[in-house]
Amino acid sequence: MALAREMVERAADAGADAIKFQTYKAESLARKEAQTYWKGTSVSQVEYYKRLDRFGSEQYSELFALAASRGIVGFSTPFDVENAQMLNDLGMPLFKIASCDLPDHRLLRAVAGFGKPTILSTGASTVEEIDAAVRVFLGTGNDQLMLMACMLSYPTDDGEANLLRIRALQARYPALSVGLSDHTQPDPHMVLPAAAIAIGASMIEKHYTLDRTMTGSGHFFAVDPGSLAMMVQNIRLVESALGDGSLGVSRVEEAARHSARRSIVANQPIAKGQVITSAMLAMKRPADGLPGSAMDQLIGRRAMVDIAADQPLSFDMLDA
Numbered sequence: 001m002a003l004a005r006e007m008v009e010r011a012a013d014a015g016a017d018a019i020k021f022q023t024y025k026a027e028s029l030a031r032k033e034a035q036t037y038w039k040g041t042s043v044s045q046v047e048y049y050k051r052l053d054r055f056g057s058e059q060y061s062e063l064f065a066l067a068a069s070r071g072i073v074g075f076s077t078p079f080d081v082e083n084a085q086m087l088n089d090l091g092m093p094l095f096k097i098a099s100c101d102l103p104d105h106r107l108l109r110a111v112a113g114f115g116k117p118t119i120l121s122t123g124a125s126t127v128e129e130i131d132a133a134v135r136v137f138l139g140t141g142n143d144q145l146m147l148m149a150c151m152l153s154y155p156t157d158d159g160e161a162n163l164l165r166i167r168a169l170q171a172r173y174p175a176l177s178v179g180l181s182d183h184t185q186p187d188p189h190m191v192l193p194a195a196a197i198a199i200g201a202s203m204i205e206k207h208y209t210l211d212r213t214m215t216g217s218g219h220f221f222a223v224d225p226g227s228l229a230m231m232v233q234n235i236r237l238v239e240s241a242l243g244d245g246s247l248g249v250s251r252v253e254e255a256a257r258h259s260a261r262r263s264i265v266a267n268q269p270i271a272k273g274q275v276i277t278s279a280m281l282a283m284k285r286p287a288d289g290l291p292g293s294a295m296d297q298l299i300g301r302r303a304m305v306d307i308a309a310d311q312p313l314s315f316d317m318l319d320a
Helices: 002-014 045-050 058-071 081-089 107-114 127-140 165-172 191-198 225-242 251-260 292-299
Strands: 020-023 073-078 094-096 118-121 145-150 175-184 205-206 263-267 281-284
Touching: 002 020, 002 205, 002 225, 020 058, 058 073, 058 081, 058 191, 058 292, 073 081, 073 094, 073 127, 081 094, 081 107, 094 107, 094 127, 094 191, 107 118, 107 127, 118 127, 127 145, 127 165, 191 205, 191 225, 205 225, 263 292
Parallel strands: 020 073, 094 118, 118 145, 145 175, 175 205
Antiparallel strands: 263 281
């Protein structure tokens, strides 16, 4: 619990919006003969997970309260209906269902029945499996479903990240928010999570540890507090830079538009009565006269007044 409390505190310090745990019992998660499938371990999954399944309602209640006191959301991924119910009884405001449980329609219906926002990871799933899971969840009447693009490989090589899965999910499920559950190793500049935001992800999930040298399946490819802070800063920078995509002249462009654009001016003195030719005209800054697009409307017309060199032209200086 001391470690968990510190993780909550430092996640809040780093600017995270939420911190998520996992809730299961080893015996209900795997059969006795199931072996670990990630690098660096060679024990049974039951033996491995029994080291990690000790928290119950009292511990989660304390951690969620601590998170709330720090202004972030504390929640967890339940791996069975019983733990889902326990977490809901604690008033947990948000649920996550792991990729491995996407086909578990009983769990999907139970969590959807709480009527709360739910994040569903889609790693290692076929399109048909995702379609079925979405139908089951939405079929309960709960439309607060969010999908996570995910590559279920621990860790995922950068070249295998396939960030464009985000757009593929958005195109297939346009009514749902889509994020990224990222299992790549942290790079020195935390580029990939920010890139995911740039192409449309609405949330990022990242494995998190206080020390990447700690023993366990996920520490070596997780972000530590420093990398987490950098990730958050990069994401906030990208969010602020994306804008709304509107075309037209922005308020911040107006001064440069006036000073950098050019107007039509006389390239030489033009006497009253002279017919305007292209050679008599030039384009010079600032943009306080006629724009270059009006030049064809001037050529061939007769000057009605004397026009000095460098003087901006206007239509009332010329005949009709």
